[in-house]
Amino acid sequence: MGLRTPLYDMHLALGAKMVDFNGWDMPLHYGSQVEEHHHVRNECGVFDISHMSIFDIQGAQAQAFLQYLLSNDVALLKSIGNAQHSIMLNEQGGVIDDLMVFRTETGYRLISNAVTRERVHSWLEQHATKFACTVVLRTDLCLFSIQGPMARERLSPILNSTRASIIQNLQHHQAAQDDDWFIACTGYTGEDGIEITLPATQATDFINELVGAGISPIGIGARDTLRLEAGYNLYGFDTNEHISPLTANLEHLICWEPESRDFVGRQALQTQAKQGVSEKLVGLVLEERGVLRAGQPVRIDNQVNGVITSGSFSPTLGKAIALARVPLNTEERGEVEIRRKWFPVRVVKPCFVRNGKILI
Template structure:
């Protein structure tokens, strides 16, 4: 038996197919993964993501500590509520985890991956002794992600006037405290929406309210195809400690300035640049029938080979798509080996769908 979120019994009551995900019993779907995917793209759906780890950071050295720990620079958060995406690196520049950081009134809030919880908490502890800083895991909290073009409008109709005002005024990549709720607008589907961090004992009733209002309960299956279409990396597949942000389409979240900021992994990244970055993360589209899957070999004529990191059938495109790490010189065509046969694929920028628009 895995760990369970406060919504476990409710998932069963709604007919969810439960699976193990990083040691947690989580809903894969509630009947049709494809229907849930389309519901989020066209309207909205709600995901239980309470398995993710919330960590609050405080202390007078909180800012320099996170500037040391993260590749992105929390000094860019110029006001309470502002958020940024970052990677946390090891000394060689490999990705320990990817996370969202929010600036709060008393410090910072980190939301990190469920599968990396133990590793990240140990990493924070190991690198905190030289800083006047404290951090606390908030295991009593739950997280609901309501995603889709109508998500904010529908949720605003279900909550108090003060919370509705926060939802309507919230800007992208902001998180605001409202009572004992923390309401954010980041997302992992390529659509607009909300993440609501709230006490775990309040989560089942609110989830019920959302479903009762016609917001589709959605599982990990749809979450994966949605994030893949949006070109968003999954830790453990598209990013890991053996690969740097520069080989994972995440160079944009490295803050190189100020040059004096010596964050963990900076030297490793600079060494990689000095020797020449050898790989890149691209998108693949299979024009023929078939399914692209992780670990399939990608062959680029006259250049070399790579590997698919994430692949699936895209419900929006009605084609199989993938993210793949390939040689830097790869152009717009390649081949993928599927069951012993080679199939041509088109190489594209690793963002297929955003805000309901097909981009390839």
């Protein structure tokens, strides 16, 4: 038996097929992964992402602590409710995790991946000893992600007027607090959506209301194909502690200014940038029938010099797609080895679908 969110029994009652996901018992789908994917693209659905890690950072030096520990500069979060995507790096410039940072009334909230919980928690605790701040892992909360073009429309009628107003007016990379609810807009699907953090004691009643309002439960299978179509990295596949953000399309999450801010991993990244990186992360589209999976070799200019980091079938495109790390000079064509045969692939920008529109 793996770790379980407070909604485990509810998932079973809704007919979910449960699978192991990085040590957690999570719903893969509730009948059809492909139908759930399309449902989010065309309407909306709710993901239980309570396995994610939530940390509250508070204290007089909370800002200085996160300025030292993260690649992005939390000083740019000028107002309560501002949010930014950031990276926690090791000294070698590898990615410990990518995470969301929110400015709150009492400090900052970090939301990081489930698979990295112990590592991130240990890293935070280790470095917090140098600063006047506290680190609290919030295991008393549940986190829901309601994604899709009709998310706000379906959510509003089941919320009180204050919360309905918040979700109608919330902009991307913003959050707002209402009593013990924390409402944000960040997303991981390429569609509009809202994330709601609330006490675990309220979770079952809330998901009942969501389902009653026509917001279908969605499993981690569709979550993966949705994020892949949107070109978002999956930690442990597209990034890890041995991969530089400079070769993973994450350089925009590094704030180099001011030069005096010496965050963990900065010197290593500066050295890499000065020497020049030799790889990049691209999108691949398989025009023929077949399946693209992590670990498959990629051949560019008749040389095996790339690898697929994550891949799957794209329900929106009706084709297999992938993210792949390839030489920096790679242009428009390549080949992928599938079952000892080489198949041609088209090399594209690593963003296939956004807001329901095909971009390639």
